[in-house]
Amino acid sequence: MDKANEGKDQLIIIEEKISKVNGEMAVKKYLRGKLLGKGGFAKCYEVTNLETKKIIAAKIIPKQTLTKNRARQKLISEIKIHKSLNHQHVVAFEHVFEDHENVYILLELCTNHTLNELIKRRKRLTELEVQCYVVQIVNALKYLHSHKVIHRDLKLGNLFLNEKMEIKLGDFGLATKLEFDGEKKHTICGTPNYIAPEILDGKTGHSYQVDIWSLGVIIYTLLIGKPPFETPDVKTTYKKIRNISYGFPENVPISDQARGLITRILNIDPQRRPTLDEIMSSSFLNTGGTIPKVLPLATLACPPSASYTKQFLPQGNALKLNQAPMRLTDSASQSTTNIKGKNASTSNLYSKQTTTGAVPDASRPLGGTTSNWNQVSSQKDQRPQTQQFQKSDFKTSMSTKNMGSGSQNPLFNQTNAPGLATAQSLNTFTKTKNNFNSTQKGFMQTGTQNFGKPVQPVWVTQWVDYSAKYGLGYLLSNGCSGVFFNDSTKVILDPTTNNIEYIERLGNERQDFVQQFTLKDYPPEMKKKVTLLSHFKSYLEEQMQKQNIQIEVPQFQGDLQPYVYVKKWMKTKHAIMFRLSNKIVQVSFQDKTEILLSSENKMVTYVDRKGTRTDYPLSTALESSNTEMSKRLKYTKDILTHMLNNNTTNNNNGRGSMTNVNPTQNGTEKENYN
Numbered sequence: 001m002d003k004a005n006e007g008k009d010q011l012i013i014i015e016e017k018i019s020k021v022n023g024e025m026a027v028k029k030y031l032r033g034k035l036l037g038k039g040g041f042a043k044c045y046e047v048t049n050l051e052t053k054k055i056i057a058a059k060i061i062p063k064q065t066l067t068k069n070r071a072r073q074k075l076i077s078e079i080k081i082h083k084s085l086n087h088q089h090v091v092a093f094e095h096v097f098e099d100h101e102n103v104y105i106l107l108e109l110c111t112n113h114t115l116n117e118l119i120k121r122r123k124r125l126t127e128l129e130v131q132c133y134v135v136q137i138v139n140a141l142k143y144l145h146s147h148k149v150i151h152r153d154l155k156l157g158n159l160f161l162n163e164k165m166e167i168k169l170g171d172f173g174l175a176t177k178l179e180f181d182g183e184k185k186h187t188i189c190g191t192p193n194y195i196a197p198e199i200l201d202g203k204t205g206h207s208y209q210v211d212i213w214s215l216g217v218i219i220y221t222l223l224i225g226k227p228p229f230e231t232p233d234v235k236t237t238y239k240k241i242r243n244i245s246y247g248f249p250e251n252v253p254i255s256d257q258a259r260g261l262i263t264r265i266l267n268i269d270p271q272r273r274p275t276l277d278e279i280m281s282s283s284f285l286n287t288g289g290t291i292p293k294v295l296p297l298a299t300l301a302c303p304p305s306a307s308y309t310k311q312f313l314p315q316g317n318a319l320k321l322n323q324a325p326m327r328l329t330d331s332a333s334q335s336t337t338n339i340k341g342k343n344a345s346t347s348n349l350y351s352k353q354t355t356t357g358a359v360p361d362a363s364r365p366l367g368g369t370t371s372n373w374n375q376v377s378s379q380k381d382q383r384p385q386t387q388q389f390q391k392s393d394f395k396t397s398m399s400t401k402n403m404g405s406g407s408q409n410p411l412f413n414q415t416n417a418p419g420l421a422t423a424q425s426l427n428t429f430t431k432t433k434n435n436f437n438s439t440q441k442g443f444m445q446t447g448t449q450n451f452g453k454p455v456q457p458v459w460v461t462q463w464v465d466y467s468a469k470y471g472l473g474y475l476l477s478n479g480c481s482g483v484f485f486n487d488s489t490k491v492i493l494d495p496t497t498n499n500i501e502y503i504e505r506l507g508n509e510r511q512d513f514v515q516q517f518t519l520k521d522y523p524p525e526m527k528k529k530v531t532l533l534s535h536f537k538s539y540l541e542e543q544m545q546k547q548n549i550q551i552e553v554p555q556f557q558g559d560l561q562p563y564v565y566v567k568k569w570m571k572t573k574h575a576i577m578f579r580l581s582n583k584i585v586q587v588s589f590q591d592k593t594e595i596l597l598s599s600e601n602k603m604v605t606y607v608d609r610k611g612t613r614t615d616y617p618l619s620t621a622l623e624s625s626n627t628e629m630s631k632r633l634k635y636t637k638d639i640l641t642h643m644l645n646n647n648t649t650n651n652n653n654g655r656g657s658m659t660n661v662n663p664t665q666n667g668t669e670k671e672n673y674n
């Protein structure tokens with residue numbers, strides 16, 4: 001280390017001196033960055049190779065800690081084993097060198113810490129998350145064991161997460177390499193909570209199965225929130241391990257499959273523990289759905305949302321292997337651009353097949369594509385006015401630009417800003433606030449008792465059509481805000497957790513793929529969309545304030561219910577129509593009447609011109625003597641029919657205008673719907 005710089009926190013240069021064959025000396029320089037963590041012997045820093053600019057992790061071991069032969073041998077063994085490994089789920093060993101004071105081990109940088117920090121933050125994980133991590137850990141172990149390496153210190157603190165949220169197994173300080181498969185090791189080593197009983201016993205020796213035991217402890221800890229044998233005192237912990245004395249707390253729900261797997265792994269007899277292949281084909285990892293290959297960054301802070309999780313459930317919503325999306329985080333590092341191209345086939349998921357043995361090559365990079373938005377925006381960005389997106393630009397554009405059909409339509413001139421429409425339901429809502437609760441209750445109750453599953457009564461309260469440039473921004477009655485972008489991707493923001501969901505269609509898939517981020521932490525590719533979302537949100541909220549509209553947002557339960565978002569929208573001469581992900585179709589007419597149609601509950605909510613809301617079962621609504629409502633229902637049906645036809649012939653990316661479509665073709669008098 002450069003003595004002159006030592007102690008000055010800002011600029012510490014580490015020099016690696018390399019003797020060349022011709023006797024000359026070359027120097028490689030590394031800039032020491034922030035401290036990543038401290039271990040028993042080592043401190044680990046972020047360092048930048050000043051030549052290549054590559055940022056890596058440097059484990060720095062002071063030579064004074066290596067005076068004892070045992071410590072030296074341990075380090076030599078760690079380096080020798082780690083250096084020989086090369087696998088997607090093992091921390092990559094870059095290089096090792098030394099100077100007078102230290103040994104420097106350069107490693108792949110894992111920016112998202114370890115599962116230890118994760119579990120401290122999150123308390124425990126969902127089963128989908130644990131499945132995702134277990135598949136990766138098992139892959140790493142299969143690789144290690146096939147190279148006759150036993151890790152022997154498998155624990156949450158040695159399972160790192162890189163910036164893509166991939167698992168990287170690290171710290172080979174206690175690892176050992178067998179000479180032959182039947183060989184038994186006798187060294188007593190490990191970390192108390194994770195140590196296998198045969199290591200403690202010390203009589204028979206131990207082998208690969210000690211890693212499987214530790215994996216069982218890891219699965220338990222991730223799902224339950226604390227290690228199975230944890231006690232305040234090590235001796236008692238060891239006693240509990242020897243007696244396999246642990247239980248499943250009643251207050252923590254756990255599936256039979258997870259419990260079954262843990263119980264089979266935590267077997268005193270190493271030979272009776274499942275093998276890695278058996279774990280891969282266990283029912284815990286083969287639920288009939290799929291397992292994500294990596295998890296959203298947002299799961300570092302909070303559980304994946306219900307809508308994210310839903311995609312992986314067995315009920316058929318799961319994406320098929322090879323049709324999986326890339327994670328946005330990858331697009332920065334990958335230049336591939338076409339989702340329909342060959343590279344799009346790289347999977348982001350482990351499908352059922354893969355977990356039963358045919359695991360896709362884990363070393364393949366994740367599928368790469370730049371989102372459509374990037375393509376669209378980069379074209380648009382060539383225009384000077386959009387090169388630098390400014391809030392002021394947004395505002396000016398909003399209030400001065402021609403907003404397409406909306407601006408020519410009185411419905412969209414209800415407020416000062418052309419293109420901004422105040423949803424009637426919002427006015428209605430404020431006028432009849434007490435009504436809301438009773439309506440909501442009625443809606444849910446009727447839904448439950450007579451019409452199948454209850455549907456979240458969430459609707460669009462405020463919107464702005466800025467599709468001339470970016471898309472449709474909207475606020476929902478549950479407090480969320482969202483944007484339906486012109487490239488058909490959607491973002492939705494939950495104000496209570498600051499979670500963002502990014503929703504896109506992939507290739508020819510007929511379902512939405514959801515990715516979760518937070519307002520604080522999202523891929524750089526999403527910056528423009530997130531900025532637009534927040535501008536849309538504040539613009540709409542400002543408009544609400546100006547009009548003195550107040551809305552009491554019901555407590556939002558984002559984690560329990562899938563986020564509701566606009567899946568499709570369409571403007572006609574008389575109305576704007578939203579198809580929401582909660583299976584509600586909302587048609588807001590120019591004269592402030594509104595239809596909310598729940599196909600799932602077979603219910604209709606009608607909001608009349610005075611803002612009174614009434615719920616009807618669909619069958620009754622169709623026969624109703626309320627002609628005002630019947631006509632609007634018919635109009636709604638015509639729009640839906642049009643949309644359906646439009647979809648089958650020409651997918652308009654979920655957005656459309658029906659200004660040129662005359663509903664009279666379907667038997668409705670065009671101008672006379674009221």
Ligand SMILES: Nc1ncnc2c1ncn2[C@@H]1O[C@H](COP(=O)(O)OP(=O)(O)OP(=O)(O)O)[C@@H](O)[C@H]1O
Pocket residue numbers: 036037038039040041042043044057059091107108109110111157160170171173
């Ligand atoms: N590749 C890496 N990327 C990011 N941080 C790392 C990396 N490797 C280690 N760290 C950080 O440095 C800390 C110390 O590293 P490590 O545990 O390997 O040192 P050690 O002295 O071998 O520790 P132990 O006492 O557990 O054997 C880790 O807890 C972690 O916070």
